[in-house]
Amino acid sequence: MDITTPAPSISVRERNAEAKNQAILEAALTLFSARGFHGVAVPEVAKLANVGAGTIYRYFENKEALVNGVYQHAKTLLAAYLFDDFDFNQNPREKFHSFWSRLRQFAQDKPTHFRFLELQDHAPYLDVVSRNLEIQSLAPILTFCTQARAEKIARDIPPEALMALIWGAFVGLIKAQDAGYYTLSESTFQAAESACWDLFCPPSA
């Protein structure tokens, strides 16, 4: 008998609860990313999560809270992909490459998360927490654009617009692949990166 363990800090109860929470979030992510918020019924989420319909309401106040939970989960994961262990001592071109690669990794590893985030972006049912998370998680990139602008490296365009152009280009690339217009190869991805870098800073400089 082990008297060094007074009580398990994580009870069976907590463990189960965590697993269930995850199962619900994952099921909701899958369905919302395919058909959008209004296109999915809550009992359907319950079924996919192998959970009773009532159980969802023990974890989330209502359907809106559920979609916000999924949003915050996905956005946090994206931020982790983008910024964890990021080396801010790189030169601008290297930083750009890091962002591009990390974004690509996210889109490849977590296509459902990526699609979900694109679909729900700026939806009217997103709450204050979700909106702040959106702004926060883009802030480092905006800072990068602003600095590059100040250093006369980036183009003379408002940094927000620069960021929007490049983010939009990336999203367009992924969406067109999703839509079946082509299959992205490694070399196409690299070529797209340098094309976007040339969008970012004037070619002659």
Add this chain to the structure above:
Amino acid sequence: MDITTPAPSISVRERNAEAKNQAILEAALTLFSARGFHGVAVPEVAKLANVGAGTIYRYFENKEALVNGVYQHAKTLLAAYLFDDFDFNQNPREKFHSFWSRLRQFAQDKPTHFRFLELQDHAPYLDVVSRNLEIQSLAPILTFCTQARAEKIARDIPPEALMALIWGAFVGLIKAQDAGYYTLSESTFQAAESACWDLFCPPSA
């Protein structure tokens, strides 16, 4: 009494029907563009169109047919903005400028149409006619990209990917404005155009 007019070729009935059809399409466009297909109730469309709920079903078989009607209407208008009286004898840079300006004009004149088309793109409830219209209306741009590629003017990237990057960049620019991140000025639009042109073709050439 005027015996020279045997019968009016357009009856009051036909005229009213046309007006009603338009009113329904416009109301549906407004609501769908704001809240998506599943987020809008048909009687709500009827109310905004000043029409009885039943009347909608005299013009459209069901809700799906309605959203497809709106889609086809909007996509056709976009194609008109993009291609009507287009001068295909311009050089590539001039053609690019024409496309960019026309797309901008559409986004400015018809922001609701633009938003609707972005929101419903590749939605599972779009029918064959809508999907074909999508492909058809982008074909001239794809042809432009393919030709520019063949003439070694455009970057060495699959033309579909090039188009996706530029289209995506444009959409990103407009969406970020919609989201309130900034207000687009004339000069920003021009700068964005040349940035995208540099994305399109290698800067050194």
Add this chain to the structure above:
DNA sequence: ATAAACGGAATGCTTATTCATTTTTAAGAA
């Protein structure tokens, strides 16, 4: 006067949410 078009209440189905009941967990007594 007649036939088509219209309107909007009525119908029947779907769905968000609740709640009474059952199952599971934690902890102490035997």
Add this chain to the structure above:
DNA sequence: TTCTTAAAAATGAATAAGCATTCCGTTTAT
């Protein structure tokens, strides 16, 4: 350890609200 039991968690049928579509009495054009 095994049994007992109170509390927490989970369930899914039931409730209530919402919605797509229909239908029939009314209006309108010819």
